[in-house]
Amino acid sequence: MLITILQRAVMQGTPLLFGSTGEILTEKSGHLNLGIPGIMYVGAISGVAGSFLYEQSVASPELMNPFLAVLIPLLCCLIGAGLMGLIYCFLTVTLRANQNVTGLALTTFGIGIGNFFGGSLIKLVDSDVPSIALSTTSKIFKTELPFADQLGWFGDIFLSYGFLVYVAIIVAIISTYILNRTRVGLHLRSVGESPETADAAGINVTKYKYLSTCIGSAIAGLGGLYYVMDYANGVWSNNGFGDRGWLSIALVIFSMWRPSISILGSILFGFLYVIPTYIPDISVSAKKLFEMLPYVVTILVLVITSIRNKKENQPPAALGLPYFREER
Amino acid sequence: MKKVNNSLHTSHFSSPFHIVKRDDIVWWKAWMFRVISVILALIVCGVITISLTGINPVKMYLTMIEGAVGTTRLVWNLFQNTAILLCVSLAVTPAFKMRFWNIGAEGQVLIGGLATATCMIFLGGTMPTPLLILVMLVLSILAGAVWGLVPAYFKTRFNSNETLFTLMMNYIAIQIVAYFTLEWSVPKGSGTPRTLEMGQLPALFGQKYLINIIIVVIITVIMYIYLKYSKQGYEISVVGESENTAKYIGISVKKVMLRTMAISGAICGIAGFLLVAGTDHSLKSDTAGGRGFTAIMVSWLGKFNPLFMILTSFLIVFLQKGASKISEVYRLNPSFSDIITGIIIFFIIGSEFFINYKLKSNKKETEAERC
Numbered sequence: 106m107l108i109t110i111l112q113r114a115v116m117q118g119t120p121l122l123f124g125s126t127g128e129i130l131t132e133k134s135g136h137l138n139l140g141i142p143g144i145m146y147v148g149a150i151s152g153v154a155g156s157f158l159y160e161q162s163v164a165s166p167e168l169m170n171p172f173l174a175v176l177i178p179l180l181c182c183l184i185g186a187g188l189m190g191l192i193y194c195f196l197t198v199t200l201r202a203n204q205n206v207t208g209l210a211l212t213t214f215g216i217g218i219g220n221f222f223g224g225s226l227i228k229l230v231d232s233d234v235p236s237i238a239l240s241t242t243s244k245i246f247k248t249e250l251p252f253a254d255q256l257g258w259f260g261d262i263f264l265s266y267g268f269l270v271y272v273a274i275i276v277a278i279i280s281t282y283i284l285n286r287t288r289v290g291l292h293l294r295s296v297g298e299s300p301e302t303a304d305a306a307g308i309n310v311t312k313y314k315y316l317s318t319c320i321g322s323a324i325a326g327l328g329g330l331y332y333v334m335d336y337a338n339g340v341w342s343n344n345g346f347g348d349r350g351w352l353s354i355a356l357v358i359f360s361m362w363r364p365s366i367s368i369l370g371s372i373l374f375g376f377l378y379v380i381p382t383y384i385p386d387i388s389v390s391a392k393k394l395f396e397m398l399p400y401v402v403t404i405l406v407l408v409i410t411s412i413r414n415k416k417e418n419q420p421p422a423a424l425g426l427p428y429f430r431e432e433r
Numbered sequence: 434m435k436k437v438n439n440s441l442h443t444s445h446f447s448s449p450f451h452i453v454k455r456d457d458i459v460w461w462k463a464w465m466f467r468v469i470s471v472i473l474a475l476i477v478c479g480v481i482t483i484s485l486t487g488i489n490p491v492k493m494y495l496t497m498i499e500g501a502v503g504t505t506r507l508v509w510n511l512f513q514n515t516a517i518l519l520c521v522s523l524a525v526t527p528a529f530k531m532r533f534w535n536i537g538a539e540g541q542v543l544i545g546g547l548a549t550a551t552c553m554i555f556l557g558g559t560m561p562t563p564l565l566i567l568v569m570l571v572l573s574i575l576a577g578a579v580w581g582l583v584p585a586y587f588k589t590r591f592n593s594n595e596t597l598f599t600l601m602m603n604y605i606a607i608q609i610v611a612y613f614t615l616e617w618s619v620p621k622g623s624g625t626p627r628t629l630e631m632g633q634l635p636a637l638f639g640q641k642y643l644i645n646i647i648i649v650v651i652i653t654v655i656m657y658i659y660l661k662y663s664k665q666g667y668e669i670s671v672v673g674e675s676e677n678t679a680k681y682i683g684i685s686v687k688k689v690m691l692r693t694m695a696i697s698g699a700i701c702g703i704a705g706f707l708l709v710a711g712t713d714h715s716l717k718s719d720t721a722g723g724r725g726f727t728a729i730m731v732s733w734l735g736k737f738n739p740l741f742m743i744l745t746s747f748l749i750v751f752l753q754k755g756a757s758k759i760s761e762v763y764r765l766n767p768s769f770s771d772i773i774t775g776i777i778i779f780f781i782i783g784s785e786f787f788i789n790y791k792l793k794s795n796k797k798e799t800e801a802e803r804c
């Protein structure tokens with residue numbers, strides 16, 4: 106049973122890991138992107154739309170090319186979520202709009218897009234299927250690593266997930282490496298800590314902000330795609346993604362802006378998410394109180410880090426602040 | 434013509450424009466930009482609607498107006514929704530003016546609503562209704578204020594990031610309310626919220642929502658005067674402009690922050706009180722319905738001015754009601770209204786840039802230099 110709980114915790118945590126890695130990259134450039142929940146919805150629905158159209162265009166599921174079946178939703182998702190990042194960037198960096206307002210508007214917009222197309226996609230393309238159920242694509246997304254069944258508990262815990270879980274972990278590790286060990290990462294962090302200094306040092310602040318936000322959004326979008334294709338077995342349900350977008354932002358704080366810690370943090374959050382299911386005789390209402398725990402833990406981390414006031418555990422110094430070169 | 438092209442190619446400027454801050458802009462020009470942006474947004478929305486659904490956009494906008502103000506009941510509904518949204522927007526405004534990003538209005542509203550519902554359930558019938566309503570009001574104000582003070586305390590004491598703190602507080606409030614909704618639902622655990630009979634706000638002149646609207650109008654006037662003419666309102670602006678200046682002229686920044694957040698939370702508490710006792714007569718985890726977040730946009734779009742905010746909150750509620758009518762008539766998904774709202778807000782946000790800055794062509798200057 107412990108193994109099942111761990112497995113489910115990892116599966117619950119993966120969308121959060123994608124979301125938080127993407128948000129960390131964005132926040133490192135000094136932009137608090139509150140549009141992440143909307144971006145994750147858009148990532149999910151773009152992938153779903155791409156894969157739905159592909160499944161519709163193929164005569165029967167057996168004829169589907171597994172390579173294309175993965176590649177099409179993946180690309181659609183990256184493009185859709187990346188475009189959302191571009192909207193955010195255009196408004197906040199180029200048009201110098203307020204980050205919080207833009208982010209919240211983006212969330213409204215993104216969730217709207219997700220639910221609208223999720224609810225009307227079938228009608229819009231005049232299809233006769235009763236609901237969006239991409240079971241064939243989902244099966245490909247859920248393919249386990251080889252030997253998962255034969256290695257007992259080891260296989261269950263480490264090898265039994267769809268490939269996006271490993272992608273999430275690899276992306277988090279690569280992000281950590283880039284942020285801490287490369288020149289690009291150093292520049293990015295300096296943009297988030299003090300854009301004036303970075304600008305004076307000859308770093309193209311605008312370029313870094315655009316790139317980190319768009320790449321971050323694309324990564325966060327994958328979280329939505331993972332949720333639909335793998336966790337929800339390819340079935341789209343409106344608002345099914347729930348508040349996972351906000352949980353990813355919580356996870357950013359919990360992991361103190363370190364993608365490597367958010368790998369473990371995501372599993373912990375996932376664990377808190379699934380644990381009520383395994384408590385015998387728990388009432389429906391008490392479950393709601395359990396769902397509060399990740400946020401409580403996040404606030405505790407936020408408070409403790411600010412009390413200890415260690416430099417390396419703080420948010421980027423220029424987080425949420427606008428940067429206009431002319432107004433220095 | 435060729436010469437111009439040459440000058441562009443050899444120009445050492447990386448872009449054809451550079452940005453200059455406007456010193457100030459005549460008010461009608463600023464509003465012209467805003468109106469143009471809304472019109473552009475409506476055109477874009479129209480194009481999107483046609484390409485997705487093939488609906489005639491003129492017809493669509495007529496449906497929208499009909500959906501918002503088509504019947505007397507709808508008009509009252511529109512006003513009541515505007516009032517509540519305005520109330521939450523008024524609540525967050527003093528905090529924003531102080532550059533304290535209170536994005537926890539959703540939670541503060543819910544906690545206020547929870548306090549009201551608790552009174553209605555447990556004190557209903559033990560005291561006369563006017564007294565009960567007073568107790569409900571006071572307790573919801575207190576609850577909202579406390580919910581707002583917690584992040585403010587940690588901000589002033591340990592400099593915790595208030596945006597993230599208030600954001601997290603929302604979800605704690607949502608889950609607590611979800612818990613009590615289930616506990617109180619009839620039958621217990623079913624999720625159907627209990628109708629709260631005792632302590633409902635009275636209907637004035639036969640209009641159920643009139644009292645809500647009157648209360649919000651009073652709060653609007655008070656908030657306008659408070660921000661514009663009171664000493665405390667002035668202190669808020671100074672802290673917002675520059676904390677160092679505030680310290681230098683002897684304003685206690687911590688005190689102002691705590692006080693302002695208490696006010697912010699308290700007004701959110703009132704909004705929760707109005708929603709539970711005046712509008713819904715029940716409590717659900719989506720009683721606040723995202724207004725805590727929409728209010729941030731309303732307040733910002735209204736330039737933190739309570740009188741402009743009447744307009745912006747009306748605009749947003751009008752759009753939402755209208756767009757949900759469209760989705761109802763043309764059998765689209767109700768989320769259509771979110772897309773429309775999002776697009777229009779993007780355009781208004783974008784228009785602020787052209788109000789605050791102007792683009793100057795670099796081409797002219799390089800030519801001028803050559804001459």
